[in-house]
Amino acid sequence: MQIRYPIELTMEEYLEQEAWVQANLHCCPFHPEGGCGLARHGTYPRKFPEYCLVARWYCPMAHCTISLLPDFFASRFPGTLDEVEQTVNIAQSCASWEAAAEALRPDISLPAGLRWLRRRVQYVREVLTILAGLLVTKCAPELEEFRKKYHADHVLTRLREIAEEHLPALPPIVGFGPRLRGRYCPLPCSNNRRGLSMD
Ligand SMILES: [Zn+2]
Incomplete structure (x- = not known):
């Protein structure tokens, strides 16, 4: 299982300080009363x-x-939460999903770029939809609304802290719970519409 390492470090600082060395788990999440033999078990890359x-x-x-x-890492997904947030920001500023995929992933084919983009958009939309309900935010499941609500420029990373009590049940990429069923849904708007929405 994954749990939160609540450090206010960027990935660069985490690397520079080798902050995984200082990480400490004071009690077992399964046995908070202790006595289970919890022990350090190395690292994974x-x-x-x-x-x-x-x-x-x-x-x-x-x-x-x-x-x-x-907190800066996406869960069960490569890369950082902020990279995903910036990807969705850029996609929403593009005229079409195809243009966004070509701008963001010129190194791969268009179908592969669209799949790459769709996963990120879908995971963000899922987590914001669930959190809008759990946190009673009255926000639409849009990054900009959550950024305004929580006064955060990088709100996906901040949501680890804001939604901490919900993380065990919340799906990736913010939460540590299981993925939702139904892997991918179609990109949510037509090709020729300007101003992409995640609705
Ligand atoms: Zn234990």
């Missing part, structure tokens, strides 16, 4: 956008590893 490590523990009673994911 994240390879994108930079190679860095995530600290890990093992609970022998639950037969489960527990990793401390720093």
Whole structure:
């Protein structure tokens, strides 16, 4: 399982300070009363956008590893939450999904670029839709509305803290719960419309 490593570091600072070394898990999430033999269990690597490590523990009673994911990383997805947020921002400023895919991923084919983009848009929309309800934000599931509501320029990263109590059940890329069923849905608007919406 993954739990939150609540550090206010950028990925560059995390790397520079090797902050996974100082990471500490004071009690087992399965056995807060202790006595389960919780022990440090090395690290595992994240390879994108930079190679860095995530600290890990093992609970022998639950037969489960527990990793401390720093807030800037997306969960169960490569890269950082802020990269995903910027991707969606750029996509929304493009005239069409095709133009966005070509601008963001000129290195891959258009169908592959559209799939790449669709995943990111979908994960953001899912998490914002759920959080709009859980946090009673009265926000539409749009990044800009959440940025305004929480006075945060990089709101996906901030949502780890704001929605902390919901993380175990919340789907990736913000939460640590299971993915929602139904993998991908179509991109949500037509090709020839200006001003993309995530609705
Ligand atoms: Zn335990």
